[in-house]
Amino acid sequence: MPKIKQMEARLADMIAAGEVVDRPASVVKELVENAFDADATIIDVEIENVGMTSIRVTDNGTGMDAEDARMACLRHATSKISRDIDLSHIHTLGFRGEALAAIASVSRVTLKTRLKGQEGYEVNIDGGHLTFEGAAALNPGTDIVVKDLFFNTPARFKHIKSEQSERHQIIDVFDRMAMSRPFVRMTLSIDQTVIRRTLGNHDMTALIDQIHGKNASRGITIIDTDVNKVGIKAYLLSPEQNRARNKDITVFINGRHISNYVLTQAVRDGYHGHLMVNRYPIAIIYLSIDPSLVDVNVHPQKRQVRLVNEAVVGYHLETHIRDRLSDQRHHILRPLEQQDDHETIKVQSLFIEESDASEDKRDEAPAQLKIPEADYVGTYAGTYLLFQNNDGLYLIDQHAAQERIRYEYYYDALADPLFATKPLLIPYEPTLKPSDIETLIHARGTLLSYGFELTEEGLISAIPTWLKDTEIDKSLESMADMLENKHTIDLRVLRDHLAKDISCKGAIKANHPLSRQEINQLMRDLRTCKNPYRCPHGRPTIILLSLYDIEKMFKRVV
Ligand SMILES: Nc1ncnc2c1ncn2[C@@H]1O[C@H](COP(=O)(O)OP(=O)(O)OP(=O)(O)O)[C@@H](O)[C@H]1O
Ligand SMILES: [Mg+2]
Incomplete structure (x- = not known):
């Protein structure tokens, strides 16, 4: 007797449900994505009891006819692709044709839908079984209610974490969806309270303030550019708005929210020097990439994507962010200042955007x-x-302050394209990991153009004139690190890394009294810096407490 049998469709749906809908938030995600794919411009999400009692999504999209409404909840039923070639040109969020079937197999679904100019239709599915179908009254669009989620999969039901965490997840998913379509009007209510209401008028600052807190968009930097046929639109929140975790770096590729380490890291690296250690920026990045270069069919939840030339896209993203953030007008930190200059900052960043941010403009001293x-x-x-x-x-x-001074000194020294080298009398054997030495030997040619001469055995026979003998190892280590992690050598990034490492090492330490003469020299040097207000790692060098701030602390003024 053969033992292998074809699985019953409903059982297969339940298995798929485990991958596609693992929690209420993923139901919200799938339903809203379907509404986006149906070109809805108004979408309402209503949640009861963190989605375990009911999740309702109403949209004004295209709707379905009776036949499609019935089909929609069946496995591998999709209107979005029909041929394998379509898989490489996916323009919709959904394409697997399994989300609704998966949801319907582990809950009780009431689906009402209506095409424009036709009658509405209703389909009820209970744990994967069709229990009712017939005419229904509703506006054109679709209205789906998912009740009693996981009622027939008790293990998954128990797996649901605390109410608080589910609630966060739902809001999080909703926020990302809202950001992905700033032109769609969306509301989220949880237990009859409206939590979010987006305007659907492309107003990103209003959207960002609603999601990240009042005035979060103050001082925002916007990038809107095309590089090698990749469209990059980025909303970079001011480095002062930062987080302890990196979950607020949100990346969309062709309108789909994705998680991608390389791109997230690129954003973080772009902010480097503006943020303190272990702090993460808030940024919303929209990439438009030819769909044939993006493989979204990697994971059932469609969050992971494979991207051709991922490293190159990351490199451009990082460079643009770094350039634009260093274009920003810097200022002395005033921690107690009442920030009422919202408008001015906005106008300035718009102005920078319109002007042509040319390479050398950045180096001009104001x-x-x-x-x-x-x-x-x-x-x-x-x-x-x-x-x-x-x-x-x-x-x-x-x-x-001295770190900043030394950083700029080395940054400039490293910029000299004619690296003069000084030969070493006795070749130096660097104290590096063997794998790092290996990397450097591979890149001997490149190192030579920076003034480092390396023998085939990995001994250093000459170094750039500006480099102190005591800083050889540190510089080599930075270069090996760059070569390993970035694969490409960007002269500016290399300069930045080297200058940062070297400047930090040799700077005067805290708790080391300086003479009046040394203080005067420090101030003179600091004044000549391009950005004297922050150390290369993003910490402030100078803080101003105004008379007003001080009087306010003493309650002399209100
Ligand atoms: N809100 C909606 N408005 C109009 N049509 C819808 C809506 N929701 C679902 N559909 C139709 O039902 C089909 C099945 O939806 P389902 O979410 O199961 O699959 P999909 O979106 O095609 O792919 P995926 O499983 O990747 O989401 C869709 O292809 C679409 O034709
Ligand atoms: Mg779908």
């Missing part, structure tokens, strides 16, 4: 004095230099 003249008052805790003038009291972190 005319005005970046750090005003002030009188030295004293040093606090052997670390903070205090100055005063009519504007208020300045605190300067001497370590951070």
